[in-house]
Amino acid sequence: MPSPRYHREMPQRYRLEAAKCSGCGRVAFPPRMVCNCGSRDFKGEKVSDYGKILTFTTIRVAPKDFETEVPYSVAIVESDNGVRVTTQVVDCKPNELEIGKKVKFVFRKLYTEGHTGIICYGYKAILI
């Protein structure tokens, strides 16, 4: 992807930076300008490093960038401070995943863009 587009998302992908709404207390990830409650006032917050699996799957037919990775597990994880994300769950076998299991976010490589593109990093989850 073009580097400005990649660069803009780095605070979220590398450091899980979020924003807490001053109106309703909801944590927005990624940060946004307007909350669903109508408030435009946010304070910096971080997505908790820990969370649990809400649902998951094993991808067996992947997009081109991930073709060499199959099969890999993807889950929707809810962090301890209520942020939900889609993330890979790694360092385990697909059959070890269960709804409700605890996970921790870790910093990992996601994929490489073709042969000459940039290496894309971000968060993944591991079972704890």
Place this chain on the structure above:
Amino acid sequence: MREVAVIGCGMTKFGELWKKSLRDIFVEAALKAIDDAGVDRISSMYVGSMTPGLFVGQEHVGALMADYLGTPQIPAVRVESACCSGGMAFRLGLFEVASGHSDVVLVGGVEKMTDGADVTYALATAADQEYEVYHGVTFPGLYAMIARAHMHKYGTTRQQLAMVSVKNHHNGALNPNAQFRGEVTVDQVIKATMVADPLTVLDSSPVSDGAACVLLASMDIAKKVNKPAVKVIGTGAATDTLALHAREDITTLGSVKQSAEAAYKMAGLKPSDIDLAEVHDCFSIAEICIIEELGFVDKGKGGLFTEQGHTSLTGKIPVNPSGGLKSKGHPVGATGVAQVVEVVEQLRGEAEKRQVKNAKIGLTQNMGGSGASSVVHIFTNA
């Protein structure tokens, strides 16, 4: 707003139409719709198409289609809302006639998916590129996560999911325009190639080419044309978070529920008044969630309802008599309009072997992405 009717409809066969181009299939469907109604002019045109730019490298398809339909002067615009581009195009055409601005509007949907583009990538652009697709999730993966959550929360079984595909293939086998006209068994669905656990390739709608068109007109014109008018009596549309993970409840398709409620309210009807429905079964689990959101059955009971045969051609509420996206095919932008074509044929009594008996009120539900947009229409032949 004045009353509006569908006065003509037509579609191509859905499937791998390698000998025909994007413009060919659109014009074929449009001419069928025009001939079906027997009108000699249209005022404007809406073309539902998700991503012709990625599939065949062509944008600006509103003007392209007006040109090749031999009507290069009329206003024509493409409408995009991922897989519900066709349904949303229909809604805009409806408003244009209802407002009194135009008397006859052509609404079409078209997609050419088998020309060699990276289909998985193109479809994934309907999800959140930065926060879903970046992490390697696919559309089958998103619906698989809905399926897993639904099974966990409500006890929906793997067999019940398969029964959606079995039923839709049974109906599609009776539809001459369907891409796959063969029956499948529960066992075949479950044992087919796994795409994203627990969904197999037979839980998934196929990659297709195809186009569908309808003509919308005011009632005074509708009374003068070839075929009996099918009135549009309800419309509703809604959106939800683009990312599946941002929803309060992963098993609830809020946009479907809200779009249905708006359409029911406008029509002055309730779910039990509907005689048949064409719904967006892009994956087996989607049909189960949708029949719950449409109010045909309580939340969580969609699997059991399907297992009990209530959604079959002869059931309490026949769902996807056309074969649905699963068997009829899913050229994404065309799907929402093809659903209208099926309901119109059913309400005219032209659906032959898949005819739902005594059909008076039909509903279409078309959805984009993992449910981030949905549009519902209600029709009557009364």
